[in-house]
Amino acid sequence: MHLHKYEKIWLIFGIGSLALFLVVLGFGAFWKGTHPQSHGATIDPENIEAHDAFQSENLGLTKVDEDKYIVNIAASAFNYDMGVDEDGNPVKKITIPKGSTVLFQITTKDVVHGFNVSGTNVNMMVEPGYISRMETVMKKPGEYTVVCNEYCGVGHHLMYATVEVTE
Amino acid sequence: MAIKKTMSIVHITPKQFPITKKEARLYMAFISVAFISLFIGGLMGLLQTLVRSGTITLPWGIDYYQVLTVHGVILALVLTTFFIIGFQFALMGKTVGISMKQRKAAWISFWVMLIGTMMTATMILLGKASVLYTFYAPLQAHPLFYIGLALVIVGSWVAGIVNFRQVYVWKRANPDEKSPLLAFMVTINMIMWIIASLGVAVAVLVQFIPWSLGYAETINVLVSRTLFWYFGHPLVYFWLLPAYMAWYAIIPKIIGGKIFSDSLARLSFILFLFFSIPVGFHHQLTEPGIDPVWKFIQVVLTFMVVIPSLMTAFSLFATFEITGRKKGFGGLFGWFRHLPWKDIRFLAPMLGMLAFIPGGAGGIINASHQMNAVVHNTMWVTGHFHLTVATTVMLTFFGVSYWLIPHLTGRKLTPTMNKLGIIQSIIWIVGMAIMSGSMHIQGLLGGPRRSSYSEYGGTEQAADWLGYQIAQAIGGTILFIGILLMVYIVIKLAFFAPTGKEAFPIAEEEADAKPTPKFMENWKLWIGITVLLILFAYTVPFIDIIQHSPPGSPPFDWPIGNQ
Ligand code: HEM
Ligand SMILES: [Cu+2]
Ligand SMILES: [Cu+2]
Numbered sequence: 237m238h239l240h241k242y243e244k245i246w247l248i249f250g251i252g253s254l255a256l257f258l259v260v261l262g263f264g265a266f267w268k269g270t271h272p273q274s275h276g277a278t279i280d281p282e283n284i285e286a287h288d289a290f291q292s293e294n295l296g297l298t299k300v301d302e303d304k305y306i307v308n309i310a311a312s313a314f315n316y317d318m319g320v321d322e323d324g325n326p327v328k329k330i331t332i333p334k335g336s337t338v339l340f341q342i343t344t345k346d347v348v349h350g351f352n353v354s355g356t357n358v359n360m361m362v363e364p365g366y367i368s369r370m371e372t373v374m375k376k377p378g379e380y381t382v383v384c385n386e387y388c389g390v391g392h393h394l395m396y397a398t399v400e401v402t403e
Numbered sequence: 404m405a406i407k408k409t410m411s412i413v414h415i416t417p418k419q420f421p422i423t424k425k426e427a428r429l430y431m432a433f434i435s436v437a438f439i440s441l442f443i444g445g446l447m448g449l450l451q452t453l454v455r456s457g458t459i460t461l462p463w464g465i466d467y468y469q470v471l472t473v474h475g476v477i478l479a480l481v482l483t484t485f486f487i488i489g490f491q492f493a494l495m496g497k498t499v500g501i502s503m504k505q506r507k508a509a510w511i512s513f514w515v516m517l518i519g520t521m522m523t524a525t526m527i528l529l530g531k532a533s534v535l536y537t538f539y540a541p542l543q544a545h546p547l548f549y550i551g552l553a554l555v556i557v558g559s560w561v562a563g564i565v566n567f568r569q570v571y572v573w574k575r576a577n578p579d580e581k582s583p584l585l586a587f588m589v590t591i592n593m594i595m596w597i598i599a600s601l602g603v604a605v606a607v608l609v610q611f612i613p614w615s616l617g618y619a620e621t622i623n624v625l626v627s628r629t630l631f632w633y634f635g636h637p638l639v640y641f642w643l644l645p646a647y648m649a650w651y652a653i654i655p656k657i658i659g660g661k662i663f664s665d666s667l668a669r670l671s672f673i674l675f676l677f678f679s680i681p682v683g684f685h686h687q688l689t690e691p692g693i694d695p696v697w698k699f700i701q702v703v704l705t706f707m708v709v710i711p712s713l714m715t716a717f718s719l720f721a722t723f724e725i726t727g728r729k730k731g732f733g734g735l736f737g738w739f740r741h742l743p744w745k746d747i748r749f750l751a752p753m754l755g756m757l758a759f760i761p762g763g764a765g766g767i768i769n770a771s772h773q774m775n776a777v778v779h780n781t782m783w784v785t786g787h788f789h790l791t792v793a794t795t796v797m798l799t800f801f802g803v804s805y806w807l808i809p810h811l812t813g814r815k816l817t818p819t820m821n822k823l824g825i826i827q828s829i830i831w832i833v834g835m836a837i838m839s840g841s842m843h844i845q846g847l848l849g850g851p852r853r854s855s856y857s858e859y860g861g862t863e864q865a866a867d868w869l870g871y872q873i874a875q876a877i878g879g880t881i882l883f884i885g886i887l888l889m890v891y892i893v894i895k896l897a898f899f900a901p902t903g904k905e906a907f908p909i910a911e912e913e914a915d916a917k918p919t920p921k922f923m924e925n926w927k928l929w930i931g932i933t934v935l936l937i938l939f940a941y942t943v944p945f946i947d948i949i950q951h952s953p954p955g956s957p958p959f960d961w962p963i964g965n966q
Pocket of ligand 1: 444445446448449451452471474475478479482535537608633744789792793797852853854855875878879880882883886
């Protein structure tokens, strides 16, 4: 088969850039540990309380160390359950100091949901039977909208929460 | 030497088959369903943008997600499949011919697909299937929704088998010749389609239908999603390859040129076949329960389509340049200026091609393993596929319709219709630039896709998103005007344009073109490599998913408004 000279140059340049690009992706994934969220732990969706993290007293924000937090969330249509405050009202907003490391752990009791702290890379699918988890450092102060970004039913657009990062 | 010369002449002017009235009716049946779908789906799209901008609320208790299900199913699944199968049948009828038996079988495929579509549509309209076109478990639709979808797929398989038979019969009559380029391309596309849709067919027949009928109590959600996306990515190439057929083999004729290279065109289609299927994980990058190493492997396989894409881009622009220079237009860009911009049969697909430059670049971002988390399920993705399928593919299909419909109905594309077509294309590009552009930006700011109007508790971010949703409503309104105009043009061309003979443009090779190697038609080899790549990419992770399965999920119908 015949290849035009310019086409050879074009393809060599293109395939070369592609190889370089894939090396960068691979370096990030395998050496820098930036794989996308792929947590493998399973859970019974009809009995998520069997797992410590999703017992009602452990939902929401827990400080585990100086500058280290865990946020446990039980998703269901159309709500993120993050526990209750002192007055017994459901928590809808979580406040964390700037620069702290936060581990988000989330699972669902019913259908598939999404979990995106908008404007950050915390973006994961939440599927029945699995725990999704992702650790991040919240560097920029401000108010972040948490949205369910996978269709879960008629109230999908009403499934949200807020994360506030304070100075 | 002299003998060789005549041989090559035989090669460059392959016999073509006139399209009979009876055939034309078959092809037009498919194409009509496509344009009716365009109108209904476009209307839904307009409603979505209006609701999302806070302009209207839907009357009569209609739910936003019911409208969105209609939009996704009727545009992404019905319009595309019907147009493609009709167009491909026309290409086959023209290049290899169709027998009476084959035509009857083709009608069976049409009716099976249409009945399936009707069943699915009825359930969506009754509000029993607001599960969106991806129907992710454990949201549960009415069983007839899934049965209808299964019929659409089975109908399309019948069409594929008829296509294979057409090439086979032609080949038997012309044993020493290579199959016509367009017939080769249709064959590749249908092989890919059948191998890919087996995945979704298994999900629907083995998982969804028994579960929705109550014979199975639970469903394995991750397995169903994996089977869906095994099909979902090749689905987008199933849309794109017919557009490539028009670019490689029809556009050169319209601009008065020749095919750049028959062998390279075939090679690029073979590579698309290889690398369209073993890549579904790039839609599941942020999902739990899938090993990230296998996600990465499928990401690498995904990027292999860059190679045939670069080959395609080179071939197309080489054809443009060679043709322009032959006509005597010099200078660095003279050839570009003198392309037939005022011929709608060229302009519409060309604008589609140009839209594929940002569309393809966006696709590279989406598939980039880590970067995917920035855009996954945001409006960015919606912006992306309105550039690729709703602009590149759609404008190319419109471009084909301007000559194919009058060719089939025995009419002519008049200068007035040509001018209206030019206006239509410009409206489409302007509307889409506004709508898709603002979708891309809103997505980068974190705005979620598949979401009705919401203030998200009044956050500042949500207020920022709303501005872009208003821009989408403006773009969407312009686009809907474009759809009305297109439907008007199609009706004119099908029923009212003056009778005459409109050409079926099929490009030929250069007289001195190098012969195409025989191994290009080694179907067993190509299918074998395709299957091996699929087994390589899926066997280990799929077994892993099954071995580490959590308890299954019971059906949920109340979240979609069913009790
Ligand atoms: C008048 C023209 C159109 C308008 C105004 C429009 C508008 C929209 C909007 C606003 C959405 C996003 C809704 C959401 O995520 O909540 C959407 C989704 C979508 N559109 Fe369009 N669109 C148009 C034409 C098309 C065409 C021609 C196609 C395909 C051939 C198409 C395919 C899709 C698909 C597949 C979705 C995704 C549905 C889902 O997420 O389930 N659209 N469209
Ligand atoms: Cu949701
Ligand atoms: Cu894909």
